[in-house]
Amino acid sequence: MTVLTAVVLGMALTAIIIFIILNIDRLRPGKKHEDHEMPDRTYSPVTEPDASPTVKLSAESPAAKERKERNRLYREAEFINKNCSRLEDFIINEEINAFDLRKLANLNGIGLQISEGWYPLTLELIRELHENGWDKKVSCIKEKYAELRFYTSDAYGSNLHTIIEKYTEESQFICETCGGRGNTRSSSGWQYVACRKHYLEKRHSISAEPAGFNYNGIFYRWNEVKNMHFHSFDQFQGIYQFLIIELHQEKSGQQNPNDNRLYVPEHSGTFGNFLQFLSRQPYDSPLYYSGLSRDYLNHFRHPEFCEICGYQAVYLGECECCENDTWESYNKMTKGEDLHDREKKQEHIKLYQILWIEDEGETYEQQQQNYPKNPEHRWL
Secondary structure, rough: HHHHHHHHHHHHHHHHHHHHHHHHHHHHOOOOOOHHHOOEEEEEOOOOOOOOOOOOOOOOOOOHHHHHHHHHHHHHOOOOOOOOOHHHHOOOOOOHHHHHHHHHHHHHOOEEEEOOHHHHHHHHHHHHHHHOOOOOOEEEEEEEEEEEEOOOOOOOOOOHHHHHHHHHHHHHOEEEOOEEEEEEEOOOEEEEEHHHHHHHHOOOOEEEEEOEEEEEEEEEEHHEEEEEEEEEEEOOOOEEEEEEEEOOOOOOOOOOOOOEEEEEEEEOHHHHHHHHHHOOOOOOOOOOOOOOOOHHHHHOOOOEEEOOOEEEEEEOEEOOOOOEEEEEHHHHHHHOOOOOOOOHHHHHHHHHHHHHHHHOOOOOOOHOOOOOOOOOOOOO
């Protein structure tokens, strides 16, 4: 074999080895182009007894899937303005539906930033605007401060602006999720309108038991907790606005990934019950966390019965169940002089009892049974 032949064979062998190394994944059976041929799917969490759910593996985020599904429905749905391409040709009559509303936003070059519960109300609004000479132009359709905001170029005080204001006021009592009767709610400083059912579904919740605690549907064992401390003291109301729970490590499924802290707002469901549980732990208990103020916890040790709803859920002058202030706290905040006026107190209690019943608060509390009921309580 000549030197030249040996060199050529060596170069060829080297090229073959390099090719195999660079393409080894493609040459493996059953793996060819796997990433491109896999259908979109989400794996269900795998769980074992007393184990945390594993991280969901998803080729597509839930938000992206929801957008894709909405766009698919939009393409397949039948609605009057489906083929409309100019705002001038957009039809407004009694038959328009939610898809027409979305098309109106598209033709105006804006997004539809409201939940589905407000679609019927907004459709009524645009019909009435149309009957009064509206040019179909709108620069924004959104929720802001728990109200429907519908912005047009019409001047303040004009007939069209007055119509819009009427529907803005109506939106304050319509659940954004289902369209039923709702009230303005607050969660971590964010205001929105919801019926009792959807308010309770969205509300933060925390509950304690001997083995651990459940926060927003995720269970934590007490040995996962490193420490707890209160944060952001409101001097006017005399309360801490957050309880921060520090964990030894991150937990799969947390609302704040890559964070080993839980931020629990003081208006979370059964928050007082949770603190009551901690307040009753002895000094030698593993649950006697050094970061907690024992003086503050003592305010939650013995809750009082509420004169409005009748449940034993009054902490620091406010009922955690019906979320009303006591008569004493109400007078303190309003600087009223009616503290000892029995007649005015009875009228105050009666009014908020009516609101509690109308909001279906009593119905849902009877189902959940979060608090003991005063056997001597009566409806005025």
